[in-house]
Amino acid sequence: MTSFFLSEALQQSQTRHLEDLIEWLKIPSVSSDTSKIGEVKQAAKWIADKLKDAGLSVETIPTQGHALVYAETPEVANGPTVLVYGHYDVQPAEPLELWTSGAFEPTIRDGNLYARGATDDKGQVLTHVQSVCEWLASGKPLPLQIKFLIEGEEEVGSANLERMLPELADKLACDCVVISDSSQYADGQPAITYGLRGIATYELKVQGPSKDLHSGSFGGAVMNPAIALCHLMSSMVDDQGRIQIRGFYDDVRELSAEERAAWKQLSPNDDEFARSAGAKELFGEKGYTADERRWARPTFDINGLTSGHQGEGVKTVLPAHASAKFSFRLVPDQDPQTITSALRSHLEANLPKGVTMDLKPDHGAPGMLADTESVYMDAAKAAIESAFGKPPVLIREGGSIPIVTKFQETLKCDCLLLGWGLSDDNAHSPDEKFRIDDYYRGIAASAVLWEAMGTLQPVDPFAEGAELPSKLW
Template sequence: MYDQVETFLNEQRSSHLDILQDLLRIPSVSADSAFAGSVREAANFVRQQLAEAGMEAAIHETPGHPIVTGEWRKAGADAPTVLVYGHYDVQPPDPIDLWTTPPFEPTIRDGKIYARGATDDKGQMLTHILSAAAWLKTVGRLPVNVIFVIEGEEEVGSNNLDNFLAAHKKDYACDVAVVSDTSMYAPGIPAITYGLRGILACEVTVKGPNRDLHSGVFGGSVKNPLLALSEMLGKLQDDNGRIQIPGFYDGVTALTADERDRFAALPFDEGEFQRDLGVKALFGEEGYSTTERRWARPTCDVNGMYGGYTGEGPKTIVPSSATAKITCRLVPHQDAKALTESLKDFLQDNLPQGCEMEFRTYHGADAHVFDTSGPFFQSASEAIKHAFGKEPVFIREGGSIPVVATFSEIFGVETLLLGWGLNSDNLHSPDEHFSLDNFYGGIQASARLWQELGQGGK
C-alpha cells in the first residue's frame, strides 16, 4: 500500500508546491491587528486543505485568532491516535528593505523557496497535511487515527491554545504528538529533537526621580536608574558563566557520559560557529562545550534594556526610570515559577538605595527530555531514514516549545519533534526560506511515519 502513496507523492510535487505558495502568499501576521483579516484567511485555507484531504475539518473561535482542527478516526481502537500540531501564523516581516524579494511573494532561488513562514511553520506544518491526504486519496485510509490542531497564535504566545486543549481533553486524547517546528542538525543530516529547554520571561523596571532631570543641575545627587539597573543585571552571572540567582542549579542533573559523547561526536566546528556569529571569542559556563551550553545547560540572558534618551545626538539627563527584559532557559528539574520568584527576590535584594523596583512576569514553561528508546521514537527514526536515506541523529534544542509541556500535562504523552528545516533558514529574519528537497522529503517522511506508527500499534 505504501508504494501507492509514494508514487502519488512523487507525481504531486508540482501541485504540493502550488499549495505551499498559495499559503505563503497570505500575510498571516498574528502580532499586528492590521493583518487580522489575513490571519482569518490563512485559517480558512488550512481548514480547506484538511477537508479536501478527507478529514472532518472545523474552525474554532477563540478570544484571539481561530484554531483549526481536522480529524480522521477510522483506523480502529488498536491503532495509535496521533495529534499533529502546527501553526499558520507568522512573524512580522520587518525590516522589509532587507528582503531580496517581497516577503509574501514566494520566490524560488537555488532550490529554496523564500517567503515569510516558509519554514516557520507553514512549510513544515503542511508536510503532514499533504502526507495524510496522499494516504486517503490513494489507499482510502490511514494506518493511524489522526487529529490535527493548527493554531494562529504561536508567534504571540499561544494565549488561547492551552484553554482550548484542556476543554477538549477527552475529544483529543492521543497516544503521541507530532510537531514539525524544529530543525535538522545540518544540511543532509536529519534529526529528531528529544529535549527542549524550558523558559521563564520577565521584565524589571527601576524607578528613580519622578521625572527626567538635568544632569548638570541634579547629577550626582540622585541614583541614576540606568546605572542602578546595570549594576543589578551585572550580578546575575559571574566571570565563569555561572548564574547567581539563589537556587538556580538546585535539582539540575549532570549530563551523562553517553550523552556528552554523542554531542561530541556530532560534526561541529567552533571556529566556523564563531566566525558565523562575528564574535571574537565564545563565552559560557565553565566546564562545558558550546553544544552542551546551548542545548543542555540553564542560562540567564538580558534581552533588551532601555531608558532615558535614545534619540540622535546628546541629551544631558538623569532618566527617571530604566527597564530590562530578561529570560532564563531552563533544563529538567528546574521550576519556572519558583525561579521567577527567586529572580525577583534577587533583583530586589540588589536594588540600590533611592530606587524602587517593579517586576512583571510573562510566560514560563518547564524543560522536557524524552526517552529515545521508546517505540514511537524508533518509528520516527525509521520513517526519516526511509525518506532522507540517512539515520537521523538525536539532538536537543536550546529553545522552548511550550506546547510540548501542554501535551505532557493535558494528555500525558510524548512529542516527536521532527524538523525538516534548518537553523540557517532565517527564521524570524529577512529572506526566510525552506529547501524544496527538505519540503518534499518531509512529506515523504511524514507519510512513512503513519505506516511505521501503525505497524507498531499502541
C-alpha cells in the same frame, strides 16, 4: 525500508506543494500584533480550508485570542491515533530593512524559500498536511487515525491552548504527538529531537525621576534609571555565562555520561557553528561543549533594552525610566514559578537606591524529555532515513515549545519532535528561509511515517501494569 507507494505521486505534486506554501506564507499572521487580527484569521481559514478540501472533518475552535484549527481523519479499528501539532502564527518581521526581499513576499533564492514563517512553522507543519492529503487522494486508506491541532498563538506562549487543554483532552486523545518545529542537526544530517529547554520571560521597568532631566544639571545627583537597569542586568550573570541568582541551579538535571558521549560523536565544529551564527567566536559556561550549553544548560538572555533618547543625534538627558525584556531558558526539573520567586528576591536585593522597579512575568514553561526507546521513535527513524537517505541522530533543542510538556501531562502520550529545518534558517530573524528540498523530503518522511506507525499497536505507557522504558536514552 521498502519503497513507498506514494513516492511517484509525491514527486509529481512538488510544484503544487510549493505553490501552497507560498500562498500561505503571503499572509502576515503575526499573533502579537493587534493590527494583524484579520490576517491571523485569514491564515487560520487557509489551513482549515486546505484540510477540509482533502476530506478531513474540520472544526475551528474559538479561544479568548486566536482560534484553534482542529481536523481529523476517521478512526481506524485497532490502529494508533496520532496528533499532529503546529502553528500558523509567525513572529514579527522587524527590522524590515534587513530583509533581502519582503518578509511576506515569498522569494526563491539558491534553492531556499525566503519568508517569515517559512521554517517556523508554516513550512514544517504543512509537510504533514500535504502527506495526509496525498494519502487520502490516493484512495488507499490510512492505517491509523490522524488528528491535527494547528494554533495561532504559539509565538506568544500558547496561553489559551494551555488553559483549554484539559477540556479538549478527550477530543485530542492520542497515542503520540508529532511536532515539526525544530531543525536537523546539520546540513545533510537529519535528527530527532528528544528534549527541549523550557522558558521564563519577563519585562523589568525601573523608574527614577518623574520626568527626563538635564544630564548636566542633575547628573551625579540623581540616580540614572538606565544605569540602575544595567546594574541589575549585569548582576544576573557572570563573565562566563553562569547565572548568579541564589538557588537557580538547585533543580538542574545534569547530563548523563551516555548523552555526553553520544553528542561528542556528532563531531561538532565550533568554528563552523560560530560562522553559521555570524559570530566571531563562541561563548558560554565553562566545562560544557557548545551543544551541551545550548541544549541542556540553563541560560539568561537580554532580549531588548529601552531608555532615554533613541532618535538621531545627541540629546543629553537623564531618563526618567528604563526597561528591559529578558528571558531564561530552563532545563528539565526547573520550575518557572520557582525561578520567578528567586529572581524577584535577587532584583530587590540588588536594586540601587533612588529608583523603584516593577517586574512583570510573561509566559513560562518547563523543559521536556521524550522517550528515546519507544516504538514510535523507531518508526520515525525508519521514515526519516527513507526520505533523507541517512539515519537520524538523537539531539536536544535549546528552544522551547511551551505546549509540549502540557501535551505529555494532559494527554498521557508519547512525543516525536521531527525537525526538517536547518540551524541557519533564521527563525525569528530577517531572511527566514526553508530549503525547498527539505520541504519535499519532510513531506515524503511524513507520508512514510504514517505507514510505519500504522503497523504498531496502540500502547498506553501510563496504564496500570504497563512496563515503562528503563531510561530516557
